[in-house]
Amino acid sequence: MSRPISPSELAVLERTLRVGAMCVVPVSIFSSLHALQVTANCKCGCATVWFGPKGDAANGHRLAEAQATSDGQSMQVLVWSEGESVIGLEVVGPGPMPLPEPRTIRGYGEA
Numbered sequence: 654m655s656r657p658i659s660p661s662e663l664a665v666l667e668r669t670l671r672v673g674a675m676c677v678v679p680v681s682i683f684s685s686l687h688a689l690q691v692t693a694n695c696k697c698g699c700a701t702v703w704f705g706p707k708g709d710a711a712n713g714h715r716l717a718e719a720q721a722t723s724d725g726q727s728m729q730v731l732v733w734s735e736g737e738s739v740i741g742l743e744v745v746g747p748g749p750m751p752l753p754e755p756r757t758i759r760g761y762g763e764a
Contacts, residue, residue, distance in 0.1 A: 674717045678717070
């Protein structure tokens with residue numbers, strides 16, 4: 654399974670990196686996002702996707718973390734990296750969570 658990142662996944666990734674980065678995000682990461690290939694989906698049915706040859710077996714560094722809502726449900730959005738490559742967009746919440754609207758994504762310090 655391999656497909657290009659969708660426009661909605663790209664928007665969520667960009668917003669999460671902007672409001673929830675845990676360190677300085679290199680410009681090269683932002684410029685490479687549009688070329689990401691989804692290589693695995695989460696098996697639970699949530700909107701989590703993995704990029705690159707390792708698929709859902711990827712094990713990286715948490716690059717960004719933010720909170721969001723979808724249909725009244727709170728969730729976490731995590732961006733995983735390995736080196737200077739984004740390897741995952743993870744959506745965590747109670748049960749299989751959909752991809753949130755980018756406008757609902759905010760850093761933990763935001764109201």
